[in-house]
Amino acid sequence: MSVASDIVGRMDTGQKASAVLHLGLVGWVLVFDLFHAPSSDLELPVAEVSLISATEFAALSAPPAPAPEPAPMPVPEPTPPPAQPEPGPQPEPAPEPEPESTGAIFSPVPTPGATERPAPRPVDRVAPTPTEAPPEDATVDLTAQPQTSADAPGDVVLPEQEQVAPPEATTEIVTEATETATDSLERAAAAPTVSPRPRTRPERPAPVEVAETPEPSEDPAPAPEPEAEPVTDVATEVADAVAAALADSLAGIGNAPQQTGLSASEADRLRLAIQQCWNIGTLSTEAQQITVTLGFSMTPGAMPEQGSIYLVDSTGGTDGAVSQAFEAARRAIIRCASSTNGYGLPPESYEAWRNVEITFNPEGMRLR
Amino acid sequence: MTRLFTALLAMLLSFGLAAQAQPLRLQITEGVIEPMPFAVPAFVPEDNGGSQYAEALSRVVAANLTSTGLFREVPPTAHIARITSFDAAVSYPDWRAVNVQALVVGAVAANNSTLTVKFRLFDVVSGQQMGQGLQFAGSVQDWRRMAHKVSDAVYSQITGEGGYFDSRVVFVAESGPRENRTKQLAIMDQDGQNIRTLTDGRSLVIAPRVSPAGDRAVYTTYQTGSPRIALMDLRSGQAQLVGEIPGAMTFSPRFAPDGRALVFSAAIGSTTDLFRLDLGTGQMVRLTNSPAIDTAPSFSPDGRFLTFESDRSGSSQIYVMPVGGGDAQRISFGQGRYSTPVWSPRGDLIAFTKSHAGRFHIGVMRSDGSEERLLTASFLDEGPSWAPNGRVIMFTREAQGGDPALYAVDITGRNLRRVPLASPASDPAWGPLLP
Structure with missing residues (x-):
């Protein structure tokens, strides 16, 4: 022990650190079997097989008969240019039995990036007629039952029963294997553009002062470096405080309505109300x-303040x-609120929708 | 050191408080496209003379706005409020109650032969006046033009685009049996009113074009038995042949943007090429020299380029070349035949006629040939002509076995409508806004 202490006493700080790390690594390997090789005595999967003849194997592995090739399309003869110019009126075209068009827009090629409303993902249940998903709080039963009332008029008085909704159903099964790329794109488009921000870091509990127990040591303890311990404490506290302050700050910057006290459905209802105007x-x-x-401000009654609307x-x-x-966007904000006497937002979260900024982007309606 | 950290903390916390005051942010990418409800109560007569025009003026304004397809009139029978004074305060709740969004209030006075019309436009939704009120004065005979001026001002104030109501259209008025049809040059207001014939019908006339100033027209006439180009002064009705080339047929003329030159086609032998004629000096310049048929030229609004149709690639397609001639770039590559290209007054689009699979279409494409859109489809649609604001196209439509008629369509493809005319008509040429 005295030899070890003597060796330790003659080591400098770097050597001490190296020794501690090496000892720790050796201990880790011994205790946790860090470099443990995967066991080779795993159970092998076993499957039963049956023997077939060479003829049967050839019949199974033969390629399917090729489909007949389509007949080649005849190449149209190039139209020879007219020999003599005809400055008069256009020649009458051949009679055409088709009805007249109403003059709709035609686009020669589909426009990439054109957005469509996302289709709901097919449900597992298959039924002759599709059924939309019932509300979350509804009771689901295989057979839909209308709610009855004991005082309803009629010859037979039925006992009052609770209304139940049929389970969500669709008319066909669409597996992931049969999903088209469009389905995936539509589902991707339906995905939320913003994910909920993580909650702010909880405050650290107040430190509890504990009486220190002096460690028995034969050698006098080395003199503590006076600045080391206080700097470590302040740095930790400042780092924690900065992290908390940053988290609080960033929580208000995003456009996720959940973080502002307004639910996603409430924010979406406001968006749809203005959109239709x-x-x-x-x-x-x-x-x-x-x-x-x-940008604009709203009254507690969810009416936009006209004078506050600005670009x-x-x-x-x-x-x-x-x-x-x-002006068109301004009219939309004012008109829809006027027609419904306010946007009907929850007053308890007024601070969340007191000030609103709406971006009106006509990309989905541009001429194509 | 501790003070520094405290200051840093305070700064971050204050930043956090400011950030928490951030507004609720939403994005809207889908709206609606529907006509805006408007009301035009009868104008207020400010004297006895004005009373006979008060109702008529408001009806013309309402008809003009409705014809665009961008507006929908709330009829006077549905009005709750009554306008009895031009300067009276507007009762916005009464107009909101009948879903009016734009309100036109006007007044008219007639003093001897002078008519004075003034109006104000109100945004009922916001409850405020839009822009400044305007006043026009003119002859009582021009009361319809006054209504068109009011319509143009209202249209511009709401849409942000120039109007086109106070403009005229030169066209070919047709009469008589199909096998012996009489075709006369005629001029009308853009809404089909005030029709006046310009030629006597003894010789066939086709394809008129109006000068940028609206004072002259050029057209193709068969008065000599073969096609020739005639230039007419629309005020006097006097016409003369221009661009004569011995032994050649000349046709399909169109004015340069400055009105000082014409570009046209001349068939010489088996080829048809483009020529430019200086109307001041009579100097003529050949612009193309190919064995193909080059015809239907049209200037770009800045006068630097020409677009025309040519069958040099084997079928009729649209080309663009410098105004002085040179390399012509083909810009139409879709299926079918393209013809009669006309450059938009805005310079961004070229309208054309397209025939494909037995159907005819009026379409537009950018001047580089991109973003082609077909606006119409029928048995026979042809000969597009742009409104002065570049928003509406007028053309000839002929049903199978029927008579030709004039139609107009918005460049969005919406609001296809027939120009109300009592007799067959073809080859519209939309003139500029009147001064």
Whole structure:
């Protein structure tokens, strides 16, 4: 023991650290079997097989008969140019039995990126007629039952029974293997664009002062470095405080309504209400290309304050076109609130929707 | 040291409080496209003379706005509020109650032969006036033009685009049996009113074009037995042949943007090429020289390029080349035949006629040939002509076995409508906004 103490006493700090680390590594290997090789005595899967003849194997492994090739399409003869120019009126076209068109827009090629409403993912249950998913709080039964009332008029008085909803069903089974790329894209489009932010870090409990027990040692304890211990404590506390402050700060920056006290469905209801009043049909073709962001304040009754509506930002277009786009968005904010006497938002979370910024992006409605 | 950390903490906490005051942020990418409800109560007569025009003025304004497809009139029978004074305060709740979003309030006064019309436009949703009120004065005979001026101002204020109501269209008015049809040059207001014939019908006329100033027209006439180009002064009705080339048939003329030159086609021998004629000096320049048929030229609004149709690739397609001639770039590559390209007054689009699979279409594409869109489809649609604001296209539609008629369509493909005319008509040429 005295030899070891003597050796330790002659080691410098680096050597001490190296020795401690090496000892720790050896101990880890011994205790936790760090470099443990995978066991080779795993059970092998066994499957029963049956013997077949060479003829049967050849018949099984033979490639299927090739499908007949389609007949090649005849190549149209190039139309020779007319020998003499005809400056008169256009020649009458061949009679065409098709009815007249109403003049709809045709697009020669599908526009990539065109958005469609996401289709709900098919449910597992198959029924002759599809059934939408019942509300979460509804009681699900294989047979839907309308709610009855004991005082309902009729010859026979039925005992009152609780209303139940049929389970969600679809008319076909769509597995992941048969899903098309469009389905995947639609489901991806339906995915939330923002994920819930993690909760802020809880406050550390107040440190409890505990009486220190002096360690028995023959050698006098080395003199403690006076700055080392206090700096470590302050640094830890500051780091924790900074992390907490940052977490609190960042929690209010995102656009996830959940973090502002407004549920996703409530925020979506507000968005849909304004969306159905946003009419860009009377805008110029230039203004229909402009994205504008409007900010405004709302009263506790969820009515937008008209005087508070202002332009936060815009993308592209001339000043005049931006002004037109702003007015159309402004009308949408005011009109839908007026027609419904407010947006019906929960007053208990007023601070969450007191100030609103809405980006009106007509990308889904542009001319294609 | 501790003070430094405390200051840092305070700064971060204050930042956090500020950030927590961030607004609720939403994004809307889908809206609606529907006509805006508007109301035009009868204009307020400010004297006895104005009373006979008060109702008529408001009806013309309402008809103009409705014809665009962008607006829907709330009829006067549904109005709750009554406008009795031009300066009276607007009762917005009454107009909101009948779902009016835009309100036009006007007044009219007639003093001897002078008519004075003024109006204001109100945004009922916001409860405020839109822009400044305007006043027009003119002859009582031009009361319809005054209504068109009011319509243009309202349209521009709401849509942000120039109007086109106070403009005229030169076209070919047809009459008589199909096998012996009489075709006369005629001019009308864009809404089909005030029709006036310009030629006597003794010789066949086709394909008129209006000068940028609206004072002249060029067209193809068969008065000599073969196609020739005639230039007419629309005020006097006097016409003369221009661009004569001995032994050649000349046709399909169109004005340069400055009105000082024409570009047209001339068939010489077995080829048809483009020529440019300086109307001031009579100097003529050959622009193309190919064994193909090059015809239907149209200037870009800046006068730097020409678009035309040519069958040099084997079938009729659309090309663009510098105005002085040179390399022509083909810009149409879809299926079918493309013809009669016309450059938009805005310069961004080219309208054309397309025939494919036995159907005819009016379409638009960008000047580089991209983003082709077909706006119509029928047995025979042809000859597009742009409105002065580049938002509407007028063209000829002919049903199988029927008479030709004039139609108009918005460049969005919406609001296809027939121009109300009592007799067959074809070859519309939309003129500029009147001064």
